[in-house]
Amino acid sequence: MPIRYTVPVYALGLAARWLHLASSVLLVGSAAMIVLAGRSDRATAQRWEQRVLASAWVWALVALASGVVVVGV
Numbered sequence: 001m002p003i004r005y006t007v008p009v010y011a012l013g014l015a016a017r018w019l020h021l022a023s024s025v026l027l028v029g030s031a032a033m034i035v036l037a038g039r040s041d042r043a044t045a046q047r048w049e050q051r052v053l054a055s056a057w058v059w060a061l062v063a064l065a066s067g068v069v070v071v072g073v
Contacts, residue, residue, distance in 0.1 A: 013073040020066035023059045030056040 030052050040046065 009073060013070065016066050016069040016073060020063055020070055023062040023066060027056055027059040027063055030059065 034049060034052055034056075037045070037049070040049075
């Protein structure tokens, strides 16, 4: 007897895939912005870099968590 999935399971899978895609794109974009901007000794640039790095950590954790959900679904 085949396993039957319900509509909520399909919806969870679709949402997890989109979340994984979006967070991965944002993570790569954060890394690209830091590489393109380069190093600076100005305080404002260093604060900006710290904010981008902090958001990159968040996007990496979201990508990992949503990846686990995608594999589980």
